[in-house]
Amino acid sequence: MTIYLDYNATTPIDKLVFEAMQPFLTNSFGNPSNTYDLGLKARNAVDTGRKQVAQLIHADENEVFFTGCGSEANNTVLKGVAATFENKGKHIISSAIEHPSIQEPLKFLKKIGFDITLVSVNEQGAVNAKEIENAIREDTILVSVMHSNNEVGTLQPIKEIGAICRQRNVLFHSDASQSIGKVKIDVEDLQVDFLTIAGHKLYAPKGIGALYIRKDIFIEPLIHGASQESNQRAGTENVPYVTGLGKAAELASGFLQHNTLFSLKSYFYQQLTNAFGDKIALNGDFHNSLPNTLNISFIGKSGAEILSRTPELCASTGSACHSGSKTVSPVLKAMGTDEDVAYGAIRFSIGQYTTQDELDRAVKCLKRLIE
Structure with missing residues (x-):
């Protein structure tokens, strides 16, 4: 066995998550951009999913944007910040133990002229927040450090780094794909500007993720097209999977208790x-x-x-x-x-x-x- x-x-997909998804895989198949009943029902499902994810991370629902996966969310932040703020500077800070969906976009950005600093970790796999602070320069536009490491599980000093970045007026992103649903996350307490969520780490399906973007911040979209997700991510919303992620977030809130x-x-x-x-x-x-x-x-x-x-x-x-x-x-x-x-x-x-x-x-x- x-x-x-x-x-x-x-x-695995939680049974209650699957049950929540089923209607939107069959009869309730409407496009959430349409204004007739089928479309409105789909729109309400997307809105509900957004609220459920926002509640899990203590964010406002208008700060949550759905993506196809955690990797897309990470790419959206790194490339979006680079494209939006390159006039301010071309320096980005990250750590030596990030997931490939951070490492590879950073390699791409380096090839097109960005300067990347990777801070080291100690023997337990933890970043020293002081090293982040010392690495920040006048042209630093973003710090990206994972909330927890996916291989050894070590939790990073995100709250401390967040305070440093906020004080230095540098945008801060954390990939929390592995942490969501296992430990409590409060984006305001952590002082992050961006946070990545991956559905299939949370008993939701593969192929759905979410990105928290702090209010009043707009970055260049990774996917251009129509005006879905408040112009932050084009493409018709994946209603069944959004519903599943929302339900999984709701269940996670209870599990954490x-x-x-x-x-x-x-x-x-x-x-x-x-x-x-x-x-x-x-x-x-x-x-x-x-x-x-x-x-x-x-x-x-x-x-x-x-x-x-x-x-x-x-x-x-x-x-x-x-x-x-x-x-x-x-x-x-x-x-x-x-x-x-x-x-x-x-x-x-x-x-x-x-x-x-x-x-x-x-x-x-x-x-x-x-x-």
Whole structure:
């Protein structure tokens, strides 16, 4: 029986999310731009989804814009800020452990004349906010630092960085794709100007995301066309998926009130420690991290080989985008992890449907293979 411990890669669609989507996949198929009944029903669904997402992150509903995915939201911010504010400056700051949907747009912007500064992280995978402050220049137009790392789960000092950026009058973006629904997010408290959300990390479908843009900020759209999403993102809204994301956001608000992920993570780590002792190593910060994420290295082993020989165990050797790779994770490399340790890394990420029995069976699978 499959043991799914890769919720950071993607989540299943919640049953209640699927039920909310169904009418808009069948009878209620109207275009939300039309003013007859079918269109108005679709428009109301989009508006409801927007309110639900806004409530989850404590934003105004007019500050939430729907995208096709988290990667699109990240590209929208980086390229949009670059195009809108290049007359002010061409310097952008980010970190050495960002997701490829940040890294690759930055490489593109560098090719067309922007200056990119990547700040380092410590051995737990955390950015030092002081390094961000020291890197800010007169021509800095944007800072982009992920809320939490997708591989090791380390939470970044977003509130501290946000305060620095606000004081220095520099726009600040955070990719919160992995954090949404696992920890509480308040965009006003964090003082972010942009925040990325990915639906398929939140028990909503793949192919839907959202971008928070603080009121009174307008950036050049990534997708030009008609006037959907207040002229910020052209294209007919994906009504079923917007509805699904909205419902998932509503459910996440309730889940956060009784979040049990950390207790399961603690139990799993204890069982792994009991089974393997000093033959394993923790990558990242156990406490200052996502409550569901455990990155463990089996010292002297290959993480990819372990997973290939335990097909019943669904986990990852790093981010899903690099899964199956036999090279050392760039994130662990940036953290200064010894190669012998980094090579044996496996990311386990639990979710709302994970049971203690599954964790026990996972430990038995790993112990049977390694012994």
